[in-house]
Amino acid sequence: MFSREPRAPIEVHVFGLPNFLVIEAGETMMIRENRSVWIDSANIADDPGPFCMSFAFDLGVLADSIKKIGLLNPPYVIGKKQGQGFEVVSGYRRVLAVKALGWEKVLCKDISNSVTSPLEYLVFNLYDNLATRTFNDVEKGMILCRLDPLVPRKEILEEYMPLLGLPSHEPTLEVYLRVPDLALEIKEAFARGQLSFQSVRALEDMDSLSQSQVFKWISELKFNFNQQRQFLEILVDLALKDGISVFEFLAKEELSRYLEDPIENRPQTAKRTLQALHELRYPRLTRAERIFREKVANLNLPEGAILKAPAYFEAPGYCLEVRFRDGKSLKRKMEALLNIKQLANLDDAWVEKE
Amino acid sequence: MDIKIERMLVQKEAKDYPMASRIRERGGGIPVVFEHSEMGSEREWKETLPEVGKQTLELISFKGEFLKPCPGTKEYICCGYQILNIGTNCPLDCSYCILQAYFIENYMRIFVNLEAKLNVIAHIIDTQEENIFRIGTGEFTDSLALDPLTGWSEVLVSFISKRKNAVLEFKTKTDQIRGLLNTPTREGIIISWSLNSPSIAAREERGAPSLRKRLEAARQCQQEGFVVGLHFDPLIEHPSWRKEYVKTLELLDKYLDPRRIIWVSLGSFRFMPSLKPIVRKRHPRTCIFDGEFVIGLDGKMRYFKPIRMEMYGFMREKLEQWYKDLGLYLCMESDEVWKKSMGWSPGTSKGLSEYLDKRVLQFFGAPGD
């Protein structure tokens, strides 16, 4: 049952809240003093502060759990300068949850006198979180951003990126470092796994208008990761070629109509949009594909016979596939094939005949 | 052409080679900011620099093989060239340079133990008398851009002139020919220029001398008795590309004697997919990716086949109008593209090798002549 009164303090710090913190192999930082103190909720800062690494979380579930079984795992706080309340080092979501539940006092661990540097607080929070959950991609970006001014690049790459399940790869780090600057809606989609890493990387290289317009297209047409890749790759190429921004390119009438005035359902509109972009990006290839299709259609191949061109017509020759039930039907189909006079005219797919 | 080298890094094992001393002497004012042995690890050194880039020259003792056949691929016809590794990267900064994807650090490296390894290379060449070695140094660097410092021309010209079955091609976009002109022999030496349309040269070949300057240098080399080669590689589809390439062909006519050109290669722009994001970052205004690229049979991106055929066909027609016997060939193309754009095909890599070997014999005579 929901109670406005805080429960009695439970003097255990379970669920991975360690009394010590491993910073580096061989070097163990002890939390020397972690006083349990009751703090007025109002005295704990509402803003995430410099150590928070939580983004796009569901407060409701946590609040429900606290409501049912209490706050088993107290937040860790430090006193702000000049006695202006407390800053959360670890447990920001728990603080928000108890505030939402209307608790007036929260039992916290005050580690103000225990660890001293911002890096130690940050690392403390990181390990605390790592013990109980996985981070979403935006949170990984937040963590790396916070570590960046405090830790040498080499150490971030070699130690912290693997810790976060990321490759020790500088360009990947660069992408994550820019994640916190993205618009909220984009970050939310990335955190929910609706945007691929490649898409985020492409978005980061765009101006903010283009970013939000591209995001609008991706979310309205519900492009999957593969479609996002195609969409972004072609779009960026075309905009650069025209010397305009992606935003301006998407505003072109021949494209914008797909979004503004969809005549089909969403998956079909998505497909048509990509097709339209493909035609703009690869006009000659698209024309060759069309000519080839028309040529094949005019051949009137027997049923079960399919004539295929190699990928992008790069390799020489074609491939004929014939499906048949038995020897007799194969013979019939072969004879029909031999009787197709136009077969002799099958030449380069891209050559348009008069 | 100004070479701007701001600092030099000398590897411990490299510092006693004559080439290293020569470079340090000729590069007089270039500060040697580091000798591995004296200042800790290479990594530490690099971390102290604001930008380890094209302004940095590293002198190293190369541990790999100096002479290697051009890797080619079985899907396309290769010319059977031998690559002589003399260093990596160069002071120019072409937007399409493949080396941007090969080497994470884009500083220049000189393999100063080259002279010490020439006996190994000589053994390889001399023990295969039946083969003609067409050797080039311009695969991983510009062959002449750093010649005033390294003295590659002095070392290599005398080395090649002693071989009966080898020619050496210096491939460049520069006008750094002084070293070559001072050498006593022309035997077995080909000086080739990479050319493009004037607009591509100006826009995409940052730091390279203008086409006019390159061709003036080529003319001087021809006048001094050198055999010259030309490479239109990469051909790039860009606005009015026909008119643009014709401008270059007109310049050729003005500056060069076509009878003293051993070969002219044509190769359309191709690249590993991983190069594109790197170029987009380093050269945001580039136009090299504007065309229609598809994945080729070797996994590299290349222009859609009819576009390549059109470009080759056009260049062939115009070049042949200038002179019929230029030793035209295509770089890394299929038998089909050869036939449809050049009107014939060597059929295989072996066939192309034989064709180019014949050109060598035509210009330099048979071994022992």
Ligand code: SF4
């Ligand atoms: S000259 Fe050659 S090696 Fe130098 S940057 Fe240009 S393409 Fe690369």
